[in-house]
Amino acid sequence: MLFSKSWNxxxxxxxxxxxxxxxxxxxxxxGVLILGLLFGGSLFASFKSGAIDPVVLSGAGVLLVLLFGAFVLFVSTWINGSIxxxxxxxxxxxxxxxxxxGIKHFWPMLWLTILNGLIVLGFTGLFIVPGIYIGVxxxxxxxxxxxxxxxGFGALMRSKDLIKGNWWNVFGRFLLLIVGIYAVAILLMLLGELFNAPLLFSVVxxxxxxxxxVYAMAFSVEMYHELAASKGVHKPEVVGRQWKYAVLSIAGYLMFGLIAxxxxxMFVKLMSSIPTDETPDAEQWQEFLKQIESENGNSNFEGLQDALPVLN
Structure with missing residues (x-):
């Protein structure tokens, strides 16, 4: 029933x-091409000619990257909201x-995306499984x-309340859908190899x-309508729940930091324990300093040469 509704x-x-x-x-x-041609081209020309101080040029490059990022964020949030x-x-x-x-809902969508991402990522830091649970x-x-x-947080809690008691049902259905999609994708890849037409089947x-x-979105929204109909429309309770999610998310980020x-x-200890033949010993340093002394015609390095045996 759900699959047929989603198909319609x-x-x-x-x-x-x-x-x-x-x-x-x-x-x-x-937008990216226009920004690149207008600003990127000017920066590159200034770099080649040396007309701008390198520090100023670096700052302008950072601003250009931020401008690119802001533009991409705006377009993606707007289009996602429209979809x-x-x-x-x-x-x-x-x-x-x-x-x-989509334009009218830009700021609510942006805030919801940031809030959702921060909490899911924070929960993922608590050994992966909580992140999977809260993501669903x-x-x-x-x-x-x-x-x-x-x-904002009210939308997050409403979604969680809808899935409460139905988590495995929702997860299982969506997992089945994903497995089916990947199975068809693998089949198309194999057909491309079989008929020696990888480019054609790559396009397909x-x-x-x-x-x-698109079908996955239709499937998801039909699941939402099904759960909303069974549980009814109500305003979720958010008072006091923000702190729990904030604390658990912060704990996840601290865990990420601890793991990093x-x-x-461990990496530093491992690298320091690996012997290397490329490190010069005292004799090599003495030969090097003698060569410099002969080239410079002085003996300013004698004291240093006497101290070099301690390097061994």
């Missing part, structure tokens, strides 16, 4: 969703309407935002990946 939604919205994806990709590529708006709507939206809604629990945050109007595989991602520090310490 896919057929109804797929074309519009793909058009929005193409629009987003075109805007992103065009989630279109797929979550009860009635099919026009492309222009979805793009307009927050699977419906964007659908909740557009379908119910919940924002890319098209399938786009269609599969331990790994770094």
């Amino acid at each position: 939604l896919f057929l109804d919205r797929a074309l519009y969703l793909i058009v929005i994806m193409i629009i987003g990709a075109a805007i992103g590529i065009a 989630y708006s279109l797929i979550s709507a009860k009635q099919k939206q026009e492309i222009g309407e979805s793009l307009s809604i 629990a927050f699977m419906f945050v964007y659908y909740v935002h557009f379908a119910e109007g919940a924002r 595989s890319q098209l399938f990946s786009i269609l599969a991602s 520090y331990s790994a770094g310490s």
